[in-house]
Amino acid sequence: MNQPIPRDLFPGALEMMVLQTLRRGPRHGYALMRDIKATSDDLLQIEEGSLYPALQRMLKAGWVNAEWGLSARNRKVRVYKITPAGRKQLERETSSFDQMLQGIARVMRPAES
Amino acid sequence: MKWMINFDRRRGLDCGIDREVASHLEEGTADLMDSGMPEQEAREKASREFGNVRIYTQDSREVWRWVWLETLLQDLRYGARMLRRNPGFTLVAESCAGLDVAPATGTRNRWAPRGSVERMVLRQGFILATAGLARPWGWRPALPPKRP
Numbered sequence: 001m002n003q004p005i006p007r008d009l010f011p012g013a014l015e016m017m018v019l020q021t022l023r024r025g026p027r028h029g030y031a032l033m034r035d036i037k038a039t040s041d042d043l044l045q046i047e048e049g050s051l052y053p054a055l056q057r058m059l060k061a062g063w064v065n066a067e068w069g070l071s072a073r074n075r076k077v078r079v080y081k082i083t084p085a086g087r088k089q090l091e092r093e094t095s096s097f098d099q100m101l102q103g104i105a106r107v108m109r110p111a112e113s
Numbered sequence: 114m115k116w117m118i119n120f121d122r123r124r125g126l127d128c129g130i131d132r133e134v135a136s137h138l139e140e141g142t143a144d145l146m147d148s149g150m151p152e153q154e155a156r157e158k159a160s161r162e163f164g165n166v167r168i169y170t171q172d173s174r175e176v177w178r179w180v181w182l183e184t185l186l187q188d189l190r191y192g193a194r195m196l197r198r199n200p201g202f203t204l205v206a207e208s209c210a211g212l213d214v215a216p217a218t219g220t221r222n223r224w225a226p227r228g229s230v231e232r233m234v235l236r237q238g239f240i241l242a243t244a245g246l247a248r249p250w251g252w253r254p255a256l257p258p259k260r261p
Contacts, residue, residue: 047163053176
């Protein structure tokens, strides 16, 4: 079996995936990471810790807000929730990401003619 | 005084990040143990998947480090803009402050010594009088927008 080559995400990619995951409902940090990993079938090589500076940046930008709560295992966790500004940001990010993907795809697979 | 509130919020977050990371590692360990891994091994694996705790908590705090300064500068810019827009109010505010400071810096003031009732009455009277005068120069209460 081939080992995937570890590769950094582009700037803003983690934030985009966090917002997308939070759109399905509020989550604490560990649950967020677990969901992102599960949804991506572990294809993404993300160090879990990198989530926390990203969450602080998103709190500062007002894309998410946070409240202390308890996890299913009764541990004290901060639960994050997407804000209306976060939803707008996600829309913007998603469309610019689609554009970028299309651009890369066109360069990698030039029209056969 | 938004920056003071921000300062408080920042401290709250500062205290929280260690607790948050600890919970993350505990949850990860518990998940691995649920799948049958021995505790020590689970702890090590959870910590490996998390990465460098010190770097990530530091980076998280760093996000808020200069926020108080940013908001303070924002407030100052806003204040300066308001003063420029209302020259009448600026004039009055400046003269009130001047009137306050000038006698306070003088050493011999028998006329109305510092802290006396006369001094307080004089000051209040002057502030009220000048606040009244300021209006014609453009310091007016905001009017509701005109309907078309």
